Amino acid sequence: MPSKDLGSALLAAAFATAVSVAPLGATAFAEGLRIGTSYKLMTLDPHYADLNENTSLLSHIYERLVNQDEHLEPQPGLATSWRQLSPTQWEFKLRDGVRFHDGSPFTARDVVYSIERVRDFLKPPSGGFQLYVKGIKAVTTPDPLTVVIETSSDAPTLPLSLTSIFIMPHKADGFATTEELNSQARPVGTGPYKFDSWQSGEVLNLVRYDAYWGNATAWSDVTFRVIESPAARVAALSTGDVDIADYIPARDVEGLENRGLKVDSISAARSNFLQFDIGRDQPPGVTGKSGDPIKNPFRDKRVRQALTMATDRAFLADRILLGYGTAAAQLFPPGLSGTSVKLKVEAPDYDGAKKLLAEAGFSDGFNVMLAGPAGRYPGDSESLQAIAQNWARIGISVQPVVAPFSVFATQRSNGDYPVWYGGCSGEAVTLCLDAVLASPNTDLGTGSLNYGKYHNESFDEMLVKAKAMEAGPERNESLARATELVMADYPILPLYHFHLIVGHGQKVGSYAVHPRGWTTAMQATPSED
Amino acid sequence: MSIITTVGGRLSQAFLLLLVMSLIGFVGIHSVGNPVYNIVNIETATTEDIRRATIALGLDQPLWQQYLLFLKNVVTGNFGTSYIYHLPAFDLVMSKLPATFELASIAMLIAAPTGIMLGLLAGRRHGSSVDRNVLKASVSALSIPSFWLSMMLIMLGAVILGWFPSGGRGATVSLFSREWSFLTLDGLRHLTLPALALAVPNIALIARLARSGTIEMESQDFTRFCRAKGLSSRRILFRHTLPNISVPIVTIVGMQFGGMLAFAVVVETIFAWPGVGKLLIDSIQLLDRPVLMATLTFVSVAFVGLNAIVDLFYAVLDPRVRLSA
Numbered sequence: 001m002p003s004k005d006l007g008s009a010l011l012a013a014a015f016a017t018a019v020s021v022a023p024l025g026a027t028a029f030a031e032g033l034r035i036g037t038s039y040k041l042m043t044l045d046p047h048y049a050d051l052n053e054n055t056s057l058l059s060h061i062y063e064r065l066v067n068q069d070e071h072l073e074p075q076p077g078l079a080t081s082w083r084q085l086s087p088t089q090w091e092f093k094l095r096d097g098v099r100f101h102d103g104s105p106f107t108a109r110d111v112v113y114s115i116e117r118v119r120d121f122l123k124p125p126s127g128g129f130q131l132y133v134k135g136i137k138a139v140t141t142p143d144p145l146t147v148v149i150e151t152s153s154d155a156p157t158l159p160l161s162l163t164s165i166f167i168m169p170h171k172a173d174g175f176a177t178t179e180e181l182n183s184q185a186r187p188v189g190t191g192p193y194k195f196d197s198w199q200s201g202e203v204l205n206l207v208r209y210d211a212y213w214g215n216a217t218a219w220s221d222v223t224f225r226v227i228e229s230p231a232a233r234v235a236a237l238s239t240g241d242v243d244i245a246d247y248i249p250a251r252d253v254e255g256l257e258n259r260g261l262k263v264d265s266i267s268a269a270r271s272n273f274l275q276f277d278i279g280r281d282q283p284p285g286v287t288g289k290s291g292d293p294i295k296n297p298f299r300d301k302r303v304r305q306a307l308t309m310a311t312d313r314a315f316l317a318d319r320i321l322l323g324y325g326t327a328a329a330q331l332f333p334p335g336l337s338g339t340s341v342k343l344k345v346e347a348p349d350y351d352g353a354k355k356l357l358a359e360a361g362f363s364d365g366f367n368v369m370l371a372g373p374a375g376r377y378p379g380d381s382e383s384l385q386a387i388a389q390n391w392a393r394i395g396i397s398v399q400p401v402v403a404p405f406s407v408f409a410t411q412r413s414n415g416d417y418p419v420w421y422g423g424c425s426g427e428a429v430t431l432c433l434d435a436v437l438a439s440p441n442t443d444l445g446t447g448s449l450n451y452g453k454y455h456n457e458s459f460d461e462m463l464v465k466a467k468a469m470e471a472g473p474e475r476n477e478s479l480a481r482a483t484e485l486v487m488a489d490y491p492i493l494p495l496y497h498f499h500l501i502v503g504h505g506q507k508v509g510s511y512a513v514h515p516r517g518w519t520t521a522m523q524a525t526p527s528e529d
Numbered sequence: 530m531s532i533i534t535t536v537g538g539r540l541s542q543a544f545l546l547l548l549v550m551s552l553i554g555f556v557g558i559h560s561v562g563n564p565v566y567n568i569v570n571i572e573t574a575t576t577e578d579i580r581r582a583t584i585a586l587g588l589d590q591p592l593w594q595q596y597l598l599f600l601k602n603v604v605t606g607n608f609g610t611s612y613i614y615h616l617p618a619f620d621l622v623m624s625k626l627p628a629t630f631e632l633a634s635i636a637m638l639i640a641a642p643t644g645i646m647l648g649l650l651a652g653r654r655h656g657s658s659v660d661r662n663v664l665k666a667s668v669s670a671l672s673i674p675s676f677w678l679s680m681m682l683i684m685l686g687a688v689i690l691g692w693f694p695s696g697g698r699g700a701t702v703s704l705f706s707r708e709w710s711f712l713t714l715d716g717l718r719h720l721t722l723p724a725l726a727l728a729v730p731n732i733a734l735i736a737r738l739a740r741s742g743t744i745e746m747e748s749q750d751f752t753r754f755c756r757a758k759g760l761s762s763r764r765i766l767f768r769h770t771l772p773n774i775s776v777p778i779v780t781i782v783g784m785q786f787g788g789m790l791a792f793a794v795v796v797e798t799i800f801a802w803p804g805v806g807k808l809l810i811d812s813i814q815l816l817d818r819p820v821l822m823a824t825l826t827f828v829s830v831a832f833v834g835l836n837a838i839v840d841l842f843y844a845v846l847d848p849r850v851r852l853s854a
Contacts, residue, residue: 045615200621
């Protein structure tokens, strides 16, 4: 072992000399990048499941027509520009001179193929992506670099929907099956990295695609190692086994910084909140102080408001998330499109809350079960404990119930809980407004996370109107107004937007954390020296 | 004739065991929760998505029907497709097997000789300081939780000394169309820490067993006779004591080896070692029933097989077993 150490030390010294002598920019010498990620790559089919678990790593190989910047605004990807021909027609101009990794040129046929594969070919359990293309009636190709997409109803945000669809090269003999993509064939896309090898749930090796249309990437090859345990990810980063590690627990940040490693973070495009059962007269798990059944208190807006006033959200963000969280007053962090700048998190007011409770007829308080998943989101179970103490101050005795996510999700949809901890994320705030706050409606596809059956007609109307507007400041303004209107009714209790924390070693100069939570080599810039 | 009945009895027992195990596993995973919430993106999926995925997976059928269908498929050698990875479940288990097998083997290759040597030494010098130290060390080694031991090994071997990597499998070489890492230097470096983490409690267990066996044997008449005959104490220890205490040791080595194949969950998770144990716990957490059932079946078969091997060893080690059969 000593001789080998000496050898590698000499090698490193020689390498260091070579680097310092050569007049090279940061991108000029080829270096590999090793990333430890919590995302387990489940499949190589880019259309199989709409989970960051897959899309984050596959975005090295495949690209979309439209990309999303750090404010979630659409940016040109494989499409250079787009315009609306009529309320139900969009025209996309495609990038010229793009070639797939197998050398075939990228044309409109590939776009048609990819959209149709998601819409018509893939069957459940694959899913999630259909949502973005099910409104598409027809895709036509006037010329090889133009695509006209016709939708069955108004689609003002079609470009945003297409930020989720990866483009695959078309096949002459029918659609590629998921099994094919997983087993024999090497996945072929237009992205900055080519597929080299993989082991599902273990490792993914990528090499630079030299004929990439965009800016040359800084890394000659990229190795992703799936390390699911956060402690093991931190250890791998500390020992230099990986150059980047994602989802660093807040409590480990200080230790990493002491070791000379750097940490970047950003507020995630999501929120975690408490939801109330509003639909039922007598939800389970709520009783009066003497244990007798009572009428559903959460139907009264004053109760929901009192609970919100009695929750110390700044404490959750500062102490439980150690500052790597922002106290929330709405679904997405302020600053992202469609959020309100007016909604603020108030400091807790226990006396005011008690007064409101008394007005609502609950001067003695009540007993309630507060349910949540354990270890699914940063600070989930700890938050429930803190909230239980907060609410005790206004006479509400809380029994926190924590379960593994799969158990929790099953119980929640069975309707076993009166109040529970939930979360929502997505490519745009409209997705969460639709899912969490809009009334459940199967035809419109709204309210899929509205397990508490909250109804607010005026909000529903405002949201439908805002969604029908063309993308731009006016639409964002209307969404913000709708959010303000609905939040004044305290339909949910927003807790916090946790921060995505990514740590990196010396090889990486900076890492641009994306609010969608992707972990990619493209976000890493090599250090200057 | 008697061999045929023994084997037949063994096989029918094994078959019954597999059936009971599959029933428990099937009902157990069903009662934990609905896997569909792990398959669709719960934060964006619509009710319709969830309903269609439920139907596609056959989860809308009554449980007994799902179970019968599962049994029918297993008879034809089909464990189904993983809900999560969309790969054939049994292939997935088999692809994780080499990693686990080499880890468990190396851990046992460390644990068995070390444990036996320590146990013989301690038992031979019963009451001495060596004996007391072995006893103390084995108690603490057995009471250390394996996650703590693993973290400490990473701390020492990877973070402070920097000799070993903190996790992962390292470079592999293809042999029998499977990937193995014990054949490369890098792979061996990756193997060292997790193998140690698995070996330490087993060293303690085997050492205690060997020690108590040795103490018992030392007081037997035949040992005293050997000593009276003038045999060296080393010869007594290795030629007479060791074979006599080896039956319980072989039993425990077999059981522990089976345990490491299936349930080295903690060590595999902390060292990001892509093995069967990690697959098992992942499939429980994600409610990936096909993979869970394939893993459990594999584990049961492995235990049955190991037990058969252990029984064969009895016959090799103990002439009385041979004679009675």
